[in-house]
Amino acid sequence: MISANVSALDGSLYFTISLFFVLASFAGYFIFLFTGNKTIPKVSFGILIAGFIIQTAAFVVRWIYAYKIGIDTPPLVDLYDSMVFFAYVIIFGFILIRIFYDFDALGFIITLVASLALAFASFSPLAPSAVEPTIPALQSYWLIYHIMTLFVSYGAFGASFGLGILYLIKSGRKNKTGGWFLNLLPPSNIIEEAIYKVIVFGLVFLTAGIVIGAAWADSAWGGYWSWDPKETWSLITWLTYILFIHARFTKGWGGKKMAWIAVIGFAVVIFCYLGVDLILPGLHSYATPGSTPIL
Amino acid sequence: MKMLSKINKFFCSVKLAIFLFIAIAAFSMVGTFINQGDTTSQYRTIFGPEIYHILYWLGFLNIYGSWYFIGLTVLLIVNLVTASVNIFPHTLKAVFGPYPSFKEMMDKKSPKAAYEVVESKKNIEETKKVLNEKFGKPFSETETELYYSKNSIFRFSPYIAHLSIIIIIIGVILNVKYGFRSYTNIKVGEKTDVSYLTKNQKPVKLPFTIRLDNYQTKYYKDGIPKSYISKISIIKNHVSVAEKNIEVNHPFTYGGITIYQASYGHYRPTVAKLLIVNLKNRKLEKAVYAEFGKLYDAGINNIKFRFIPYKRPKRGEIPFFIELGNKRILKFNVLPYKNKSMPLIFAKYHDAVFLYTGVKSYYYSGVEITKNAYTSVIWLGSIILITALFFSFFFNHVETWVKLSGSKDGKKTSMEILSVPKKKFESFYKNFDKIIAKIKKDLG
Numbered sequence: 001m002i003s004a005n006v007s008a009l010d011g012s013l014y015f016t017i018s019l020f021f022v023l024a025s026f027a028g029y030f031i032f033l034f035t036g037n038k039t040i041p042k043v044s045f046g047i048l049i050a051g052f053i054i055q056t057a058a059f060v061v062r063w064i065y066a067y068k069i070g071i072d073t074p075p076l077v078d079l080y081d082s083m084v085f086f087a088y089v090i091i092f093g094f095i096l097i098r099i100f101y102d103f104d105a106l107g108f109i110i111t112l113v114a115s116l117a118l119a120f121a122s123f124s125p126l127a128p129s130a131v132e133p134t135i136p137a138l139q140s141y142w143l144i145y146h147i148m149t150l151f152v153s154y155g156a157f158g159a160s161f162g163l164g165i166l167y168l169i170k171s172g173r174k175n176k177t178g179g180w181f182l183n184l185l186p187p188s189n190i191i192e193e194a195i196y197k198v199i200v201f202g203l204v205f206l207t208a209g210i211v212i213g214a215a216w217a218d219s220a221w222g223g224y225w226s227w228d229p230k231e232t233w234s235l236i237t238w239l240t241y242i243l244f245i246h247a248r249f250t251k252g253w254g255g256k257k258m259a260w261i262a263v264i265g266f267a268v269v270i271f272c273y274l275g276v277d278l279i280l281p282g283l284h285s286y287a288t289p290g291s292t293p294i295l
Numbered sequence: 296m297k298m299l300s301k302i303n304k305f306f307c308s309v310k311l312a313i314f315l316f317i318a319i320a321a322f323s324m325v326g327t328f329i330n331q332g333d334t335t336s337q338y339r340t341i342f343g344p345e346i347y348h349i350l351y352w353l354g355f356l357n358i359y360g361s362w363y364f365i366g367l368t369v370l371l372i373v374n375l376v377t378a379s380v381n382i383f384p385h386t387l388k389a390v391f392g393p394y395p396s397f398k399e400m401m402d403k404k405s406p407k408a409a410y411e412v413v414e415s416k417k418n419i420e421e422t423k424k425v426l427n428e429k430f431g432k433p434f435s436e437t438e439t440e441l442y443y444s445k446n447s448i449f450r451f452s453p454y455i456a457h458l459s460i461i462i463i464i465i466g467v468i469l470n471v472k473y474g475f476r477s478y479t480n481i482k483v484g485e486k487t488d489v490s491y492l493t494k495n496q497k498p499v500k501l502p503f504t505i506r507l508d509n510y511q512t513k514y515y516k517d518g519i520p521k522s523y524i525s526k527i528s529i530i531k532n533h534v535s536v537a538e539k540n541i542e543v544n545h546p547f548t549y550g551g552i553t554i555y556q557a558s559y560g561h562y563r564p565t566v567a568k569l570l571i572v573n574l575k576n577r578k579l580e581k582a583v584y585a586e587f588g589k590l591y592d593a594g595i596n597n598i599k600f601r602f603i604p605y606k607r608p609k610r611g612e613i614p615f616f617i618e619l620g621n622k623r624i625l626k627f628n629v630l631p632y633k634n635k636s637m638p639l640i641f642a643k644y645h646d647a648v649f650l651y652t653g654v655k656s657y658y659y660s661g662v663e664i665t666k667n668a669y670t671s672v673i674w675l676g677s678i679i680l681i682t683a684l685f686f687s688f689f690f691n692h693v694e695t696w697v698k699l700s701g702s703k704d705g706k707k708t709s710m711e712i713l714s715v716p717k718k719k720f721e722s723f724y725k726n727f728d729k730i731i732a733k734i735k736k737d738l739g
């Protein structure tokens with residue numbers, strides 16, 4: 001356990017505090033689903049925005065701290081940093097969607113995913129929060145563009161996952177009468193359109209992120225593509241979403257199948273993001289020089 | 296003929312594309328669970344000989360180069376080209392016409408269509424004017440019919456996206472054909488003009504010679520490596536033409552060939568430095584760089600000696616000894632000197648003292664040497680791809696037909712408005728309703 005002193009200096013304390021805001025927001029959205037009380041999601045959204053502001057401040061503190069202890073590249077590469085950044089991006093994505101669409105029902109899934117990511121980062125021993133110097137392979141400004149674009153896409157895919165779940169809940173209950181919160185959900189066709197738009201937004205960024213990664217590898221490690229597990233899984237993720245956009249042209253593939261692809265697609269994203277680092281190195285314990293780290 | 300159209304239908308089906316996406320993803324997955332590109336003996340120890348043979352036979356040990364992986368990719372390209380070519384005339388017509396008439400479109404009964412009848416209190420000409428304000432400039436116009444088309448040019452974006460995939464694949468093929476990736480270790484102070492291909496360890500001759508002048512690891516305060524730096528010189532016709540420090544993330548390109556810092560290490564030492572002191576006059580007689588096992592002259596009383604490391608040194612014992620010319624063995628002793636970390640290690644024979652001052656080890660730098668030919672084609676294709684994706688996704692082609700019929704007195708007009716989007720979005724229908732409401736307000 002690190003002392004409160006250090007965690008205040010390096011910003012991790014504020015991420016932990018933001019976790020409690022996101023959790024409170026989640027509780028609100030959850031209650032909303034059961035009661036349908038319209039003021040609760042407004043309060044929840046306010047709390048979430050407060051949490052988001054705290055996170056923004058935490059990033060600033062952390063980056064300045066890293067800079068002060070002599071690390072030139074912003075801390076984004078550790079499991080801890082990437083987890084909190086992931087939570088940050090998907091909350092940001094939800095805030096954007098919420099401004100343009102009336103999507104309170106999405107809140108409980110987004111805040112749940114964000115809380116899980118933040119809780120994992122804050123409390124799992126797998127993700128220590130200390131700011132570590134960057135290893136030589138990662139000392140490059142490509143890193144920032146690479147990670148930022150990919151995280152925007154991960155955030156979008158996270159949101160599409162939430163939307164996919166909502167769609168499936170809604171269509172699964174179509175034939176049953178009543179349903180306390182079905183009426184709170186937006187109509188299926190609106191969710192369907194939102195799934196498409198959020199996914200293609202993510203897909204543009206995913207493509208850009210992969211290309212930037214390849215260009216970086218080309219300028220740093222001896223080749224634009226080496227089929228290392230991380231690269232390969234990013235290609236698999238890309239193929240999954242390319243499949244999604246084409247599946248729409250297949251006769252008989254309705255909204256339900258598309259929603260399933262959105263859900264499965266996010267599982268692939270999560271495996272690409274975490275599974276590759278946590279599971280695959282254990283399967284074949286090798287470390288190629290310069291192999292891609294987290295991300 | 297019938298056969299041909301069947302084949303054609305097979306190759307342009309999106310279902311085939313979906314199958315191919317899944318198949319390629321699945322085989323790629325296999326490659327991440329089975330380590331690719333290890334040596335045969337490594338595979339045999341991991342899997343055992345039987346499973347190794349099965350995996351080898353399945354092509355799972357070099358999956359990305361296997362005939363079926365390449366075959367699937369080729370099939371994907373054929374699929375993509377056939378599908379694009381087949382529907383291209385349809386798209387051309389949608390963009391440049393001749394556009395279908397209102398009646399033709401009504402008869403089609405598209406499930407995506409939005410349809411509304413609006414009565415206008417104005418005559419045909421004035422009604423048209425208001426419609427043009429709402430829908431933009433008509434693409435075609437007759438006395439009683441108007442045709443509007445919005446974002447039609449973006450119908451080409453998917454084709455450009457498909458084309459960019461072909462450009463990228465062409466770039467990759469050219470790169471594989473005309474470029475290479477290789478790796479070699481260079482000892483500090485030595486030079487080489489040969490490197491070894493990453494894919495099969497075959498040697499390639501470089502168009503120049505690389506000399507490693509120096510190697511250095513820099514550390515952060517807490518001992519984590521900060522940078523690995525190799526100072527290299529490029530030598531052509533025995534003349535050094537370029538000098539450069541390379542680091543991870545900072546390679547050096549010369550004549551189309553890029554040299555990357557990839558690894559480092561040191562060879563097992565083969566030389567020890569010994570100082571030989573004559574006890575009689577307390578003079579330093581000689582410094583010898585003794586290659587392990589080789590016979591040297593101590594320069595005192597004709598003493599000959601070899602420096603030999605133990606094959607299996609015991610714990611806590613000094614792991615080397617001296618064998619004299621007469622086969623006598625001299626053990627080394629340790630004398631604490633000044634502080635414990637700098638003891639004196641010596642062996643004595645009559646007047647001669649052998650002082651051990653360390654082994655000489657040679658650092659080497661592992662460098663990747665790559666000829667990345669035609670990568671610019673890949674980057675060009677990628678940029679086109681990203682742009683085309685953006686325009687495919689966010690610009691929805693919308694066509695609108697309006698059929699006007701004036702009343703007998705010419706003062707009123709009845710409008711039938713039919714609008715069909717390329718992509719069936721809920722927002723399209725909302726927007727359509729909004730436009731209709733506005734038209735009703737302005738003309739009703």
Ligand code: HEM
Pocket residue numbers: 242245246249306307308309312371372374375378379382386450453456457460683684687688
């Ligand atoms: C491998 C990479 C591929 C990429 C990046 C790609 C990209 C795209 C994009 C961006 C669209 C537009 C989708 C939309 O607007 O929602 C599209 C449409 C389409 N793609 Fe692909 N595609 C690929 C492979 C294929 C393959 C193998 C086929 C073979 C059947 C195919 C057939 C089609 C068809 C028929 C359309 C509809 C075109 C239209 O509506 O005008 N694509 N593709």
